Amino acid sequence: xxxxxxxxxxxxxxxxxxxxxxxxxxxxxxxxxxxxxxxxxxxxxxxxxxxxxxxxxxxxxxxxxxxxxxxxxxxxxxxxxxxxxxxxxxxxxxxxxxxxxxxxxxxxxxxxxxxxxxxxxxxxxxxxxxxxxxxxxxxxxxxxxxxxxxxxxxxxxxxxxxxxxxxxxxxxxxxxxxxxxxxxxxxxxxxxxxxxxxxxxxxxxxxxxxxxxxxxxxxxxxxxxxxxxxxxxxxxxxxxxxxxxxxxxxxxxxxxxxxxxxxxxxxxxxxxxxxxxxxxxxxxxxxxxxxxxxxxxxxxxxxxxxxxxxxxxxxxxxxxxxxxxxxxxxxxxxxxxxxxxxxxxxxxxxxxxxxxxxxxxxxxxxxxxxxxxxxxxxxxxxxxxxxxxxxxxxxxxxxxxxxxxxxxxxxxxxxxxxxxxxxxxxxxxxxxxxxxxxxxxxxxxxxx
Numbered sequence: 001x002x003x004x005x006x007x008x009x010x011x012x013x014x015x016x017x018x019x020x021x022x023x024x025x026x027x028x029x030x031x032x033x034x035x036x037x038x039x040x041x042x043x044x045x046x047x048x049x050x051x052x053x054x055x056x057x058x059x060x061x062x063x064x065x066x067x068x069x070x071x072x073x074x075x076x077x078x079x080x081x082x083x084x085x086x087x088x089x090x091x092x093x094x095x096x097x098x099x100x101x102x103x104x105x106x107x108x109x110x111x112x113x114x115x116x117x118x119x120x121x122x123x124x125x126x127x128x129x130x131x132x133x134x135x136x137x138x139x140x141x142x143x144x145x146x147x148x149x150x151x152x153x154x155x156x157x158x159x160x161x162x163x164x165x166x167x168x169x170x171x172x173x174x175x176x177x178x179x180x181x182x183x184x185x186x187x188x189x190x191x192x193x194x195x196x197x198x199x200x201x202x203x204x205x206x207x208x209x210x211x212x213x214x215x216x217x218x219x220x221x222x223x224x225x226x227x228x229x230x231x232x233x234x235x236x237x238x239x240x241x242x243x244x245x246x247x248x249x250x251x252x253x254x255x256x257x258x259x260x261x262x263x264x265x266x267x268x269x270x271x272x273x274x275x276x277x278x279x280x281x282x283x284x285x286x287x288x289x290x291x292x293x294x295x296x297x298x299x300x301x302x303x304x305x306x307x308x309x310x311x312x313x314x315x316x317x318x319x320x321x322x323x324x325x326x327x328x329x330x331x332x333x334x335x336x337x338x339x340x341x342x343x344x345x346x347x348x349x350x351x352x353x354x355x356x357x358x359x360x361x362x363x364x365x366x367x368x369x370x371x372x373x374x375x376x377x378x379x380x381x382x383x384x385x386x387x388x389x390x391x392x393x394x395x396x397x398x399x400x401x402x403x404x405x406x407x408x409x410x411x412x413x414x415x416x417x418x419x420x421x422x423x424x425x426x427x428x429x430x431x432x433x434x435x436x437x438x439x440x441x442x443x444x445x446x447x448x
Contacts, residue, residue: 105345107298168253364425
């Protein structure tokens with residue numbers, strides 16, 4: 001007998017769990033390690049990239065919240081299926097799984113690289129493998145315990161970001177004495193606020209999209225959340241502001257305390273800044289937080305991948321065995337598939353330690369663009385035929401949703417021609433073509 005979502009998954013996620021799981025997916029490698037790449041591309045002016053991407057994210061999250069109030073007990077992929085049919089939902093669902101699996105590999109490799117701060121002689125692949133095993137064991141917990149653990153893991157890194165902002169501001173303005181109080185000089189020196197021009201802001205977008213990717217994870221928690229239609233709009237309203245602030249303020253602190261062109265990229269900018277200011281003990285504490293932060297993000301990634309695979313298996317869009325859950329409500333076979341992918345990630349860290357991060361990071365960034373476009377277009381189409389009036393509405397319909405989808409599409413096209421991401425984007429396009437062909441054959445009989 002085929003399982004149903006209600007019979008196999010457990011509705012035990014509380015609003016605070018949802019918020020922190022989504023924030024856990026967003027606040028990870030993108031800010032703690034990827035920020036060195038974005039700052040290196042655009043200098044201090046990269047904060048404009050984060051703010052711009054945050055506005056796009058606001059519309060996407062609003063679209064999810066609006067559709068959730070109209071179609072209860074359905075998740076993000078269900079909305080796409082209602083709007084455009086099972087074929088597109090199949091493609092987007094597998095793309096989303098592909099994205100989260102890539103994110104998980106990135107996060108555990110990042111965790112391994114941060115652990116090398118203490119274990120410099122241990123190979124990256126060994127530390128990455130240990131990180132992967134930890135995350136997989138955590139995801140064997142019931143969803144209620146998983147949500148509670150993620151609440152505390154995400155809470156730790158959020159608290160430390162706040163402490164970093166306060167500590168950094170005190171160092172920046174000389175409230176805490178240091179070897180050299182920079183004040184605002186680093187924002188105007190070394191080429192100015194936009195040392196590489198305005199186009200550099202666009203170049204940094206793909207890493208920023210990767211950083212913000214994971215916010216839509218809220219759209220997958222709906223089947224495990226009681227009264228999701230009521231609580232989701234409230235969660236979304238507070239979520240976006242927190243995310244943008246937790247990205248822009250630390251980057252301003254980093255660029256203020258150390259020249260943007262002196263970030264090494266080998267270690268986290270957070271650790272490099274605190275080390276450069278002479279606060280050695282604080283650097284060790286921060287590195288500990290970074291390890292827990294990226295493991296938290298990997299934890300959210302595994303959750304996103306397993307729940308999407310489970311949803312697709314139930315709808316006959318993935319092998320039926322992936323729908324199987326254990327007595328704790330964990331999609332156990334989907335978790336085994338994720339474990340295999342993480343083992344491959346550890347192997348990649350072994351054969352291409354220096355290139356693996358830069359190659360992989362563009363994959364989720366590009367897929368996030370495609371997923372967000374699908375969400376906006378689904379809201380645009382479904383709004384005209386809602387069976388009930390939504391409790392929450394996106395303002396400016398249809399112009400805001402349409403403009404956001406168009407902007408995301410333009411960004412995606414720009415990155416198709418970016419030579420620096422040729423391998424990553426080529427991999428995404430190849431996978432997309434395979435999905436398109438598979439969808440054509442798989443659903444041909446149903447539509448005949």
